[in-house]
Amino acid sequence: MKQINRWLLWLLVGITALQLTGCNKKDEAAGAYVNGTLVFNEGNFSEGNGSVSFLKKGENTAQDNVFETENNTPVGGIIQSARKYGERIYIVTNNQNFVRVVNAATLKLELTLQEGLDNPIDVAVINGKIYVTNWGPIDKAFGSNPESFVAVYDATTGAFIKKVALSVRPQGIWAYSKSKVFIAGAGSNTIEILNTNTDALDGQIVVESGPERFEADAKGKLWVACNSGYLIRFNPATNTVEKTIAVDMSYYPVRIASDGESIFYFSGNKIYKVDATNPVVPTAPFAEVSEFSAFNGIGADKTTGHVYVGEAVYTRNGGVKVFDANGQEVTSFTAGIAPNTFIVQ
Numbered sequence: 001m002k003q004i005n006r007w008l009l010w011l012l013v014g015i016t017a018l019q020l021t022g023c024n025k026k027d028e029a030a031g032a033y034v035n036g037t038l039v040f041n042e043g044n045f046s047e048g049n050g051s052v053s054f055l056k057k058g059e060n061t062a063q064d065n066v067f068e069t070e071n072n073t074p075v076g077g078i079i080q081s082a083r084k085y086g087e088r089i090y091i092v093t094n095n096q097n098f099v100r101v102v103n104a105a106t107l108k109l110e111l112t113l114q115e116g117l118d119n120p121i122d123v124a125v126i127n128g129k130i131y132v133t134n135w136g137p138i139d140k141a142f143g144s145n146p147e148s149f150v151a152v153y154d155a156t157t158g159a160f161i162k163k164v165a166l167s168v169r170p171q172g173i174w175a176y177s178k179s180k181v182f183i184a185g186a187g188s189n190t191i192e193i194l195n196t197n198t199d200a201l202d203g204q205i206v207v208e209s210g211p212e213r214f215e216a217d218a219k220g221k222l223w224v225a226c227n228s229g230y231l232i233r234f235n236p237a238t239n240t241v242e243k244t245i246a247v248d249m250s251y252y253p254v255r256i257a258s259d260g261e262s263i264f265y266f267s268g269n270k271i272y273k274v275d276a277t278n279p280v281v282p283t284a285p286f287a288e289v290s291e292f293s294a295f296n297g298i299g300a301d302k303t304t305g306h307v308y309v310g311e312a313v314y315t316r317n318g319g320v321k322v323f324d325a326n327g328q329e330v331t332s333f334t335a336g337i338a339p340n341t342f343i344v345q
Contacts, residue, residue: 031105033066037308038343040082040091041336042296044314048095050079052107053335055320062333064317067091067100070107075100081172082341085125089343092132094119099132101158104345111158116151126175127196130155133170133183141169141187150183152199164199166192174214174222176236184211184224191224193239205239207232210254217276218260225249225256225265233279243279247272250294253340257300257307259325264307266295271309271323287327292319299342306330310339 036056043050052067052075068074077093084090084104091100097120101111119135129152136147146168152161168187175181181194182205189209195202210227217223222236226249233243248267257264263274264286273286289295289309296312305325311318318339322330 031103033107034105034345036345037301038066038082038089038345039308039310039320039335039339040079040341040343041310041318042079042314042338042340043077044337045078045095048077048093049337050075050077050093051336052079052091053339055333055335060331060333062320062335064336067102067107071102071109073109079340080120081122082343083123083125084343084345088125090123090125090130092120092123094121099123099130101130104343113151113153113158113160115160116153116163118147118149120151121171122173124173124175124181125155126181127178128155129153129161129196129199130158131173131175131181131194131196133166133173135169146187148185148187150194162199164194164201166201171212172214172224174216176222180236182214182222182236184214186210186212186227191234203239205234205241207234207241208244212254213256215256215258215263217258217263219276221276223256223258223263223276225254227251227254231256231263231265231274231279233276245274245279245281247274247281253296253312255298255340257298258302259300259305259307260302262300264298264300266298266309268294271295271298271307271327273327285327287321287323287329289321292321296338297340297342299344301344303344306344308342310335310342312338314338 039053041051053062054066055062077096080092082091089104097117099113121133124131132151135141148166149163167185171186172184183192191205193203208226208230211224234241269292270285271287272282292311294312295309297310299308307323
C-alpha cells in the first residue's frame, strides 16, 4: 500500500511539473512580455535615458532595460508616451526624436520613425497610418508663431507622408474612428479634429484652457484633462462637450487613466477617482502614497481594476505602487527613472 501511495505521489508531481513546463513553453512561444505589466520610464532629460521595465504577473521585482536587452540598443531619448495598437507598441521619445515601433509580445524592434519629427509627444494609429503630435522647434513653441504639427506615416512601412500644421503645443492624440482623430492643443483651448481620409483639419471643439491627455470610458465617451484644472467629457460622435468639472489637478504632468467605469487623475501624491457616468468633484482621495512626494504617471487595468502610479523622481530609479479597485495597495516595486506609462498585457 505504501509503495502504491508513493507511486501516486510521484505521478502527481510529474504531472504538475509537466503542466508548469507546458505553461512556461506556451509563454515563451507567445513572447516574453505577454503576461505582466510594461512600465515606460521617462528618464532624465539631460541624459536622454528613457527605458522600459517589465513586471511579470505574480512577481514583485521588475526587469529593467528590457527594450535594450531585446534590441541591443537603448530606446533613445525621453519617453513621452507609449501606446498599444493591435500587436504593436509605439514608444514616443523626444530629446533624440524617435518613435520606436516594437512587437508587443517580444519587444523586438520593427520600425523606427525619425524623419519629420521635432519634439514628438503622442501617437495614434488608424486607417493604415501613424499620427504623431509634435511641438516643433522649442524656441518657437512658446512664442507667437509656433510651428507645431502632426506627422503622418504609413503604418506598414513607416514611410513619412506629410506634416499637418496644428495650434500651439499639441499633446495627446486619440484615434476615434477610421475618419476622425482628436488632438489636444495644450497651448490653446481647443481640441482639433483631423480627417484621416484627407489628412486635413476638419473642425475643432472649444474646451477649457490647456487640454492635454485623452482617455475613453466604457460607453465610448472621451475625456480630456486640462492643465488649467478641468476634467471634461465629450461625445466623439457629435463633437459636443457633455460635462466639465473643476478638479485639483497637478499642472505638470497632466495625465489621466480609465478602467472603463471611472477616470483617475492625480494631484501631488494623491489619486482621485471620478465616476464616468455621473462625474462629480471627489471630496476625498482614492489613495495616497506618503513615500512619494509626487506622481509622474498613472495607468489602469480594465480587467482587474488595478490602478498604477509612478513616482516623480529624475535622479534615481522610481517606485511604482499598485492599488485595487477599493484603493488598497496590492503591491509595489521599483522601475526606471520617472515611470509615466503602463501597459498591462
